[in-house]
Amino acid sequence: MIANAQVRKRGRAMGSVRRYLRQGFAMLKGMAVTFRYLFRPPITVMYPEQKRTAVQPRFKGRHWLTLYEDGMERCVGCELCVIVCPSQAIYVKAAENTPEHQVSKGERYAEDFQINELRCIFCGLCEEACPTGAIVLGREYELAGYTRESMIYTKPMLTEPYPGASGRDPKREV
């Protein structure tokens, strides 16, 4: 009995020594791995000087009010984006189109269109809700400004300067 216990005890001691050796070896292996990483070039993109090539096509960035190929505004002033916006960041003031003053292809157009980029959470629901595909989220992401006022984008800022300037096909059907 006693001899048996002693043998078992010695076996356990041998086991613990072996375990310590194995753990020590594992540590050395880990040290070797980190040492190899020391000589790899960093994967950091040095942001302001260096930028990633392009964001994904599905990226949700700055808003644009898009135009048709002929320069007509797509927005018909239906205010669906205002209703769907979860953070209530959009303000639309609609006005009637007249034969002398035809701005959009529907009955109405947006006389004023403002988006508060500070409130916006870039969820893209406005783009989903828009029946004419007028409002889209673009790929620009550097939107910082120095004042709160400068972050409220007005209609002239939001409307794309020429058809297709936002990167969307002006001929597309929604």
Place this chain on the structure above:
Amino acid sequence: MNSLATAAIKSGVLLFLLLTACAYMTLLERRLLGKFQLRYGPNRVGPFGLLQPLADGIKLIFKEDFVPARADLVVYWLAPAISMITALFVYAVIPFGPELYLANVDVGILIVLAASSVGVYGVILGGWSSNNKYSLLGSLRSSAQLISYELALSLAVISVVLTAGSLSLVEIVNAQAGVWFVALQPVAFAIFLIAAVAETNRAPFDLPEAEQELIAGYQTEYGGFKFAMFYIGEYVAIVTMSALVTTLFWGGWQGPWLPGVVWFALKMFAVIFFFVWIRATLPRVRHDQLMAFGWKVLVPLGLLNVMITAVIVVLLQ
């Protein structure tokens, strides 16, 4: 009077060099950790981020001088000072070159160990006086760890002292003219290195400051320059341990071709690199593992090593 003035100037220069070295050690550590993790680390303030420590220092000086409610004021102010002064005090006896040391004390290594033991008071008092549970828990862990590993550290030092036949650090370096003690005392070297990592509260033995469990440990309630003093104390301790490893095991300033100070700096840099390397690699140990390893492995191993060394030293006489 004259010798007093020389000593004062020497201390001033040494203090300036040390504090600069510690400030730049923080930068070195951050840059190295960055490289280990495939990042750059701080590289914006000045070329290669060389002005980063300066910016950090200025920031810390201008921070609000915060004192927690119902803190023990005197002790609260005293703790960081103890931590920093004891850490800096050690350098009085460390030889940087053949004739380059502040004092050649006969019991040099004892002074080093004693000063680092007093440094524990800074940690305990800082944790106690802040009147905060995280500080107290951190300081308890810290003191338990420091006391446990101080034993292993001292045992490793004793074997070196036995081999060298002197307690003076200058004599210990001189005794390594032929063979460095790392070759004669490999076990003591391993024990000393592990205990040194534990003594400086660094990964993988950074339980006293485990951010995930204890916010920041004993220095939770410290901000501004008082925090900086704790920080300086800690980084000076790392440099101290590197200097001690160099002095006790790697032949101090001894080396061919280059002047002694350069060799000393190079060896110290190697040890500091090793400290950072370990931090970049190993995860934190559990508290029971820490205690078990200290008391059941390092201390018996150290005792055995001292015994064998003593027998060999006696036989060789």
